[in-house]
Amino acid sequence: MESLVLPQEIILLLCETLAARGDFITLFHCSLVSRRVAIIALQQIYSIQDSAPASTGSTYSKLQWTQLWRSIVLSSLGETAFPYCAYIRTLSLGNLEECIHDIGRDKKLRSIFFGGAMGQFLVPREQYRPNEATSQTPLPLIDYQATMVKCAVSITEYIGNIADVTETAVMLEHLEFTYIPHDILPTMITRLGSLTSLRVRDGSVLGVEAASAISQCCPKFADLTCYY
Numbered sequence: 001m002e003s004l005v006l007p008q009e010i011i012l013l014l015c016e017t018l019a020a021r022g023d024f025i026t027l028f029h030c031s032l033v034s035r036r037v038a039i040i041a042l043q044q045i046y047s048i049q050d051s052a053p054a055s056t057g058s059t060y061s062k063l064q065w066t067q068l069w070r071s072i073v074l075s076s077l078g079e080t081a082f083p084y085c086a087y088i089r090t091l092s093l094g095n096l097e098e099c100i101h102d103i104g105r106d107k108k109l110r111s112i113f114f115g116g117a118m119g120q121f122l123v124p125r126e127q128y129r130p131n132e133a134t135s136q137t138p139l140p141l142i143d144y145q146a147t148m149v150k151c152a153v154s155i156t157e158y159i160g161n162i163a164d165v166t167e168t169a170v171m172l173e174h175l176e177f178t179y180i181p182h183d184i185l186p187t188m189i190t191r192l193g194s195l196t197s198l199r200v201r202d203g204s205v206l207g208v209e210a211a212s213a214i215s216q217c218c219p220k221f222a223d224l225t226c227y228y
Helices: 008-021 024-030 035-047 062-075 093-102 107-113 116-121 144-166 185-190 208-217
Strands: 090-092 174-177 197-200 223-226
Touching (some): 008 024, 024 035, 090 144, 093 144
Parallel strands (some): 174 197, 197 223
16 A cells, blocks of 8 residues: 655645744654655744744753754854755844853853854954963853854855845845944845845944845835834
8 A cells, every 4th residue: 555645735734834833842843754844844943933932031941042043053054954044034133142142151052052163153252361360261252242243144145145046035034133233234134135124223233335235135125123
């Protein structure tokens, strides 16, 4: 007796329904069934990753939060089984910066996040002399903002390249951040043709170049939020 194979449309509908319910656990188990199902399930998982418990900090540990962001950033280097960062709809760089800040003093989590190819994203702050009376050498300080910016540039560059190669719109629609340098933000925006909303803490980072990039490259853009 031949085994029945579910059509892709049915699998997609199932995974979309699970994503709408925020059922990360069932989606994760679906991703383990086969590579064919995994592609669809993982697309749905990462499309709503900003509402995952690992991102919101509701029940998950810092380890899971660290691993989530590591997988997203690492995928922008082509070092993961699937291009996770190409699946995300909301890129919350404020959440990423907070994650990097939280693991800054944790040796174990730092080694996990910045291990292997991820080491290139670590931007150290100017070194300082440890207290001579202290036997333990403190961990080198991280420039959290600069590290986050390097990660963001890699993610958006990968997303933009995917869109150019496939000639299709990217999934990322919402961008949130605290600060991005004036000379970097416009280039990031040009890579996100499907961008519909931008949420930024300090509106002063939005110069003429950023506005022009939105006008020329983001035809569906509709919402801008500045907190001050």
